[in-house]
Amino acid sequence: MGETENKAPKQSWFSGLSAEFKKIIWPDKKSLIRQTTAVIAVSVVMGLAIALMDFIIQYGVDFLVGVSF
Numbered sequence: 001m002g003e004t005e006n007k008a009p010k011q012s013w014f015s016g017l018s019a020e021f022k023k024i025i026w027p028d029k030k031s032l033i034r035q036t037t038a039v040i041a042v043s044v045v046m047g048l049a050i051a052l053m054d055f056i057i058q059y060g061v062d063f064l065v066g067v068s069f
Contacts, residue, residue: 027035
């Protein structure tokens with residue numbers, strides 16, 4: 001319970017981090033713009049769909065609540 005672990009020195013950790021960053025394949029500008037545009041377009045379409053469903057549901061609830069027997 002009171003045992004301590006041998007930790008790797010910080011130099012080793014930073015060199016490992018640097019090696020991992022060198023393995024990353026960064027997207028080119030054209031691909032990045034295309035993917036960003038797709039994300040924004042899908043977000044706008046989904047936002048409009050959710051807003052439309054919210055409006056329809058709210059209208060239905062208001063209609064049901066407003067009905068008096």
